[in-house]
Amino acid sequence: MAVRILVALACIVVMLRLSKAAVYKVGDSAGWTTIANVDYKLWASTKTFHIGDTVLFQYNPQFHNVMRVTHAMYRSCNNSNPISTFTTGNDSVTLTNHGHHFFLCGVPGHCVAGQKLELNVTHPVSFTPLSDPPISSSLSPPSTTTIPAAGVPGPSPNHAASLPSAAAAVVYLLVFLVFANFIS
Numbered sequence: 651m652a653v654r655i656l657v658a659l660a661c662i663v664v665m666l667r668l669s670k671a672a673v674y675k676v677g678d679s680a681g682w683t684t685i686a687n688v689d690y691k692l693w694a695s696t697k698t699f700h701i702g703d704t705v706l707f708q709y710n711p712q713f714h715n716v717m718r719v720t721h722a723m724y725r726s727c728n729n730s731n732p733i734s735t736f737t738t739g740n741d742s743v744t745l746t747n748h749g750h751h752f753f754l755c756g757v758p759g760h761c762v763a764g765q766k767l768e769l770n771v772t773h774p775v776s777f778t779p780l781s782d783p784p785i786s787s788s789l790s791p792p793s794t795t796t797i798p799a800a801g802v803p804g805p806s807p808n809h810a811a812s813l814p815s816a817a818a819a820v821v822y823l824l825v826f827l828v829f830a831n832f833i834s
C-alpha cells in the first residue's frame with residue numbers, strides 16, 4: 651500500500667512539473683522601457699520559451715505600449731498595422747504557437763531606440779529523424795511504446811514524438827495504472 655501511495659505522489663509531482671508554464675517578465679527588473687537601455691535581444695537569448703509560457707510586459711502606460719507585429723514590421727519598426735496592441739502597463743501574452751514572435755513599443759522613436767522584442771518558441775526536442783519518413787510505431791521513442799492504444803488521444807503525426815506529448819502520455823498511463831491499482 652505504501653508503494654502505491656508513493657507512486658501516486660510521484661505521479662502528482664510529475665504532473666505538476668509538466669503543467670507548470672513559466673512566466674517571464676520582459677526585461678526582468680527593468681521591465682519594458684527605453685530608459686534602462688535594456689538589450690531585449692540579449693534578454694530573450696537567455697531564455698528558452700515553450701508553448702504555454704507567458705511573457706509579462708510591465709511598463710508605465712503613459713509612456714509605452716506593446717504591439718505584437720510581423721517580422722517585417724519588427725525589422726522596420728513599423729507600428730501602423732499591429733497584429734494586436736496592449737496598453738494596460740501590465741500585459742501578459744501567453745505563447746500559444748511555435749516560432750518567432752515579435753513585439754515593439756508603438757510610441758514613436760521607442761522601437762528604433764531598442765524597445766523591441768523578438769522571441770522564439772522552440773519546438774520540443776524531437777526524436778524523429780530530420781529526413782521526415784512516414785511515421786510508424788517502430789520510430790516511436792521507447793517511452794511512447796508503453797502507451798495503451800485506447801484512452802490516450804493520438805498525437806498529430808508531425809508531433810508524434812515530441813517530448814511534451816510523450817511525457818504527458820506517460821503521465822496519463824501512470825495515473826491510469828495507479829487508479830487501476832487503487833480500485834482493484
Ligand SMILES: [Cu+2]
Nearest residue numbers: 714755757760
Ligand atoms: Cu515605449
